[in-house]
Amino acid sequence: MTTFVAHLDADCYYVSAERVRHPDLTDKPVGVLGNNGACVIAKSYEMKAHGVKTGTPIWDAAKLCPHGVYVKRDFYWYEVLSRKMLGIVGTFSPRVEYYSVDEFFFEAIPTSHRTDLPGTATKIRDYIREAAGLPVTIGVARTRTLAKLFSDTGKPFGAVAVLTRDHERELLAKMPVTEISGIGGKRADRLAPYGIRTCLDLADADGRLVNKLLTKTGYEIWLELNGTPVMPIRPERPPHQVLARGGSLMGNVDDPKLLWAWCVRHVERLIEELRYHNVRTTTLAIQLDWKDGTGTGGTTSMPVPTDRFDDLLDAARTSLRRAYIPGATATHMHVMATELRRAKGFQLSLFDAPDPKKEKLAATKHAINEKFGRFKVRSAATLYLPAVYRDPANDFDICDIRGKVCF
Amino acid sequence: MCTAVALPTSELPDIVVEQLIDRVHTRGGEREVRFDWRSVPALLPVWWNGRLQVVKWGNRDRSERKLPPTGWTWRETVEKGKWSAIEPEPVEVPAAYVMTNGVWFRVKQGVRGLLVRTRTGEPVVYLICEPSTRYYRVMTRATWMPVLIDEVI
The missing domain is CATH 3.30.1490.100 (DNA polymerase, Y-family, little finger domain)
Known part of the structure; x- marks a missing residue:
């Protein structure tokens, strides 16, 4: 029986967390500032629409979005809500990986025999919104890499379950290869001469070529893109090397x-x-x-x-x-x-x-x-x-x- | 220097909002009253005598000779007792957003002010300022910041 992996990604998490305790910020252009107060480290969709990006200096952001509201970061609070979300997801799945403060991977299991995986993803998403006040997007697929890619297509506040190969191929064909976590500009440059530009190009490429160009890490991504789970869900963080x-x-x-x-x-x-x-x-x-x-x-x-x-x-x-x-x-x-x-x-x-x-x-x-x-x-x-x-x-x-x- | 504060209309009495209708703006679908130093007359909301009131902000028009012709005072000046001759009262200026050098930022409760009276008994409020924290200085490029209520920025 095929097991499916879900990827949960909170939508503009720091801003959403601020909106939980300051509901008046809802629907406003909001930017969260980093440790020095100099740069925007998270922005709402309303602020993004004005051209403000993550990393934009505050003085540029204030010009791009004069009515935007800025908030000082509060990682204590972001952890509180993150753990609350983690607890909620833990009630839906026996295996949850705390990947980052706003992203989890978990084993996707239907909540009941009458609920399919798309319905389950929607149910978890809605429950988190109700119980924690946070909008999240959930992607369900055969592997971690696919789940993460597909959850991005559902943003914001989406629930995407991609359960068939045809559906996978349709979505992968629209995504540039740099959308994959672990494939940045330099790796993409190595793939380009071979005509590999989209995620589907990479999935359809020869595995030996991918191994040669991107080493073992790239080869594992290739396997995951083709539906072979390589990267397990890790409920416990592996011990630190450094x-x-x-x-x-x-x-x-x-x-x-x-x-x-x-x-x-x-x-x-x-x-x-x-x-x-x-x-x-x-x-x-x-x-x-x-x-x-x-x-x-x-x-x-x-x-x-x-x-x-x-x-x-x-x-x-x-x-x-x-x-x-x-x-x-x-x-x-x-x-x-x-x-x-x-x-x-x-x-x-x-x-x-x-x-x-x-x-x-x-x-x-x-x-x-x-x-x-x-x-x-x-x-x-x-x-x-x-x-x-x-x-x-x-x-x-x-x-x-x-x-x-x-x- | 903080040059404007904003408060959602839902936090002000309806009658006050009606009086200040030309200062009502919409941000993200929510109506708010902006109290801007450049507005004429400059006004600020204050919690005074147990209720929320809107009073004159500073003495920019120099209508009162004995008061400084600005809208701010320094915390150090207040603590040294330099205002004591005119019986100032500490007040809270409720605000959701404060603007300095074009940057609006969220505050939890508001900022601290000092309320004094003119010779005719009219209340006037000054915002109390202190040297900026490093974070505030980077965020707003201002060397002075308002004294925030129970908050560090």
């Missing part, structure tokens, strides 16, 4: 004290993640992006896996020194733990004695912040970033929403 924290430095930073303060902030955030996932790291890497478009990196290895602040701070100091260019202006920083080990059962070094006092100190800091809120106890080095800590919205970023498969 944990990282970082992002924009909220402006241009050339003062080494400020750069160090950002580094310490990201190390503290990274430690939270290491502890949450119950892993330690033996390597700490720092990546800096400079204003002139270049990037530098520095890596430090440690003899014993650790999640302790003092150890990681020493490593961060060395990594930052390696990545730092005196006098240059940095714009972004990422701190990465690249060699992760499970927190128990690792080999100790001969020369590093356990330090129970520092372990206790780290545990106490963690416990206080767990109880009273993030960053209530933090390194004094971060005092150079008062504006960052004054705004509670900076305490929680999109990457802090855990359990998602995708960023």
Whole structure:
């Protein structure tokens, strides 16, 4: 018996989430602004109609859509609604993958013997609208790749079930190959000389050619386009290979004290993640992006896996020194733990004695912040970033929403 | 500097909406009253004496000699007591949307104001401002922002 996969995609999710708590925003052109307040990260269909795109700077957007209303992002709230949606979908399907804050994959099962899959998709969509107040679009097909492609054709507030090969081919013929998640401009350029321009062209191409041009990933996409499920639904997120924290430095930073303060902030955030996932790291890497478009990196290895602040701070100091260019202006920083080990059962070094006092100190800091809120106890080095800590919205970023498969 | 606030007509008494009909605009199918500093006379809604009232915004026309000829005051000035001689009252200016430098943004409740009286007893409100947060400065390119009620932008 053929199993079908459903893909749920919330329609302009951040805007819809804002409309749930501010119903007056309904039908208005609304833009949600990103972490710095400089760019539109999500827009309503009404704002899109004025030419505002994701990534448009606010000053351009205000000219394109003078009556548009802008809202500061609130990832706490977006997570609350996302988990509510996830819970609802879980009542309709035994296997749900939390792909991203606004996208889920799940096994499509008819809600009753009298309801077919198109009816089921419609029912789930309508129930989410009623219970969570969010408009979503659902696509049902034989594989994940097909379901994701077809849900896009149903937007907004659609429910599309594509159950036959003929129907699949009809829709695939209308879609450029770049619509497929994982096939960007460069991969499309590799396919173009072979006349592969639409999704149907790719599906009809020789699998060996696709493997040669796009490697294994492309070959798996080809299989999925032809209805062979390759990518399973993952109800649990696979363990992280790398944990990282970082992002924009909220402006241009050339003062080494400020750069160090950002580094310490990201190390503290990274430690939270290491502890949450119950892993330690033996390597700490720092990546800096400079204003002139270049990037530098520095890596430090440690003899014993650790999640302790003092150890990681020493490593961060060395990594930052390696990545730092005196006098240059940095714009972004990422701190990465690249060699992760499970927190128990690792080999100790001969020369590093356990330090129970520092372990206790780290545990106490963690416990206080767990109880009273993030960053209530933090390194004094971060005092150079008062504006960052004054705004509670900076305490929680999109990457802090855990359990998602995708960023 | 914040130069306009907007409030849906559903949040204002009908009689007030009728009086301000030339300031009613439609945004996304919903009617709202826009209180713009450039309008003549400049007005603002305030919660005062337990009810929502529309009062004069600032002293742009310089009709009152003892009041500053603007529509804003600084939080620091208020906290230093420089207004105390004319018995100011803190008031809340309800708003759904606020505009600064051409950017309309959503606020949860509104902004804080300072209400004083003219020699004839007419109420006048000034919006209280403070230095912009970094986010607000990037969003609006303004160095001063209104003091928001229970909210950080």
